[in-house]
Amino acid sequence: MEWITDPAIWVAFLTLLLLEIVLGIDNLVFISILSDRLPPEQRKKARTIGLSLALITRLLLLAALSWVVGLTAPLFTVFGHEISGRDLILLAGGIFLLVKAVHEIHQTLEGAQESKARTAVSFRAVIFQIVLLDIVFSLDSVITAVGMVDELAVMIAAVVVSMVIMLVSAGAIAGFVQRHPTVKMLALAFLVLIGASLVAEGLDAHISKGYIYGPIAFSIAVEMLNLRMSSLKAKAKANQKQASETE
Template sequence: MEFLASPELWIAFATLLLLEIVLGIDNVVFISILAGRLPEHQQARARTIGLSLALITRLLLLASLSWVIGLTAPLFTVLGQEISGRDLILLLGGAFLLGKATYEIHEHLEGSDHGGAGKKAASFGSVIVQILILDVVFSLDSVITAVGMVDELFIMVAAVVIAMVIMLVSVGVISDFVNKHPTVKMLALSFLLLIGGSLIAEGLDQHIPKGYVYGPIAFSIFVEFLNLRAKSRRKRQEATPVHLHPTYVKDGQQRAGASTGAGASTGPATEASTEAEPVK
């Protein structure tokens, strides 16, 4: 009841929910790209399993907050830089994300199959393992963000669960849209490069505000949306037949019209001349 009567808790819940959705989009994009390499009849199942694993991972991390908080304790020092368990996970996850996104971009640009059979080369098990690895990284980032924003475990769990339900509902639409438009897929892979770099920076204790990362991403999405609208409009214009009105009359019609006009103009004159002859 205290939650229902406290505006501060409602504001914290709404803010955390929005942030969890934004952080979850990274997860959805990566899962969509990986699932796109599977046969079509397995893609939906892979996306559902991937997001379900992401939800389970987040809930397990929330249930062991003391362990999560303990991950921030330094384990060792390298070149004067203290490295904690959280830093290690972010560094390894960021490196994996950079490598995977780079590989996907190379396949997309230089692959000999041009998106054909190569997309179905991956096995279902390998895709699920890759999804699980990134689920751990994204879940850790998400949970640490939640811990830093609110103190109530109930609010954290509610925000995480609702955000993941929204992702489960929208993952099919997002995946189809990303895989249908090659430029959007390339943009999404570029986002993963950016996010991987930010994870590595976070692992080195170089904090990058989320707005600096997601602001350019949002602007790029807006520009790509305008490009897609312009492309769709051009296609509609090309598909619409153009009816032109004839500017010139055909030669036969022009001669017929001229002779008709001449006959009409000479007719009254001839009659007038025949009527005028008796007078002369």
């Protein structure tokens, strides 16, 4: 247990924790959008179950490190490209995320059919879709952890702490996305981008995370400015209306 007092271990833990949170946000946004299709009384339960299953999946994968590492071994070759078990999972997950995100965008744009589509979605169907994406995001998360840290206890600690943070902030993030339709559309566009990157990774075309999360961070900053400006305009109109009524 001497590694507990090693500053380098703590630096690795904090770095891994930050990366796990970033990867977890993708999963949380997807869970929030899916749970929004459910009745209000079931949404919190769906988010809690989804994130809990994500945590369990990550811990199980960490417990099977040798199997996870083995997923990177080539299984067969297609047009000169070696395909591993990890590639197959990333391809399947990326395609699923692309299809689901595009479908959600279509449902959001078709406002007249939104209520009908929402009632047609069952709680079990939402949980099933969450589980499918949990596997993909968990695999990416665990492989990142294995590549950064050697101590299993540090990996487990970073994963657990990051998921606790996600559980605590899930309600606030889901509520924010639900209240602001433009943010929801932006989040769905991000999911399309992430799905495309997963497909590219599955085809051995590595895309640096910086090229993905950099534009996402910039877009979020611009959207926050737009929301702030809209809020100020609404407050100014309310103040003008109140002033005219008092005259």
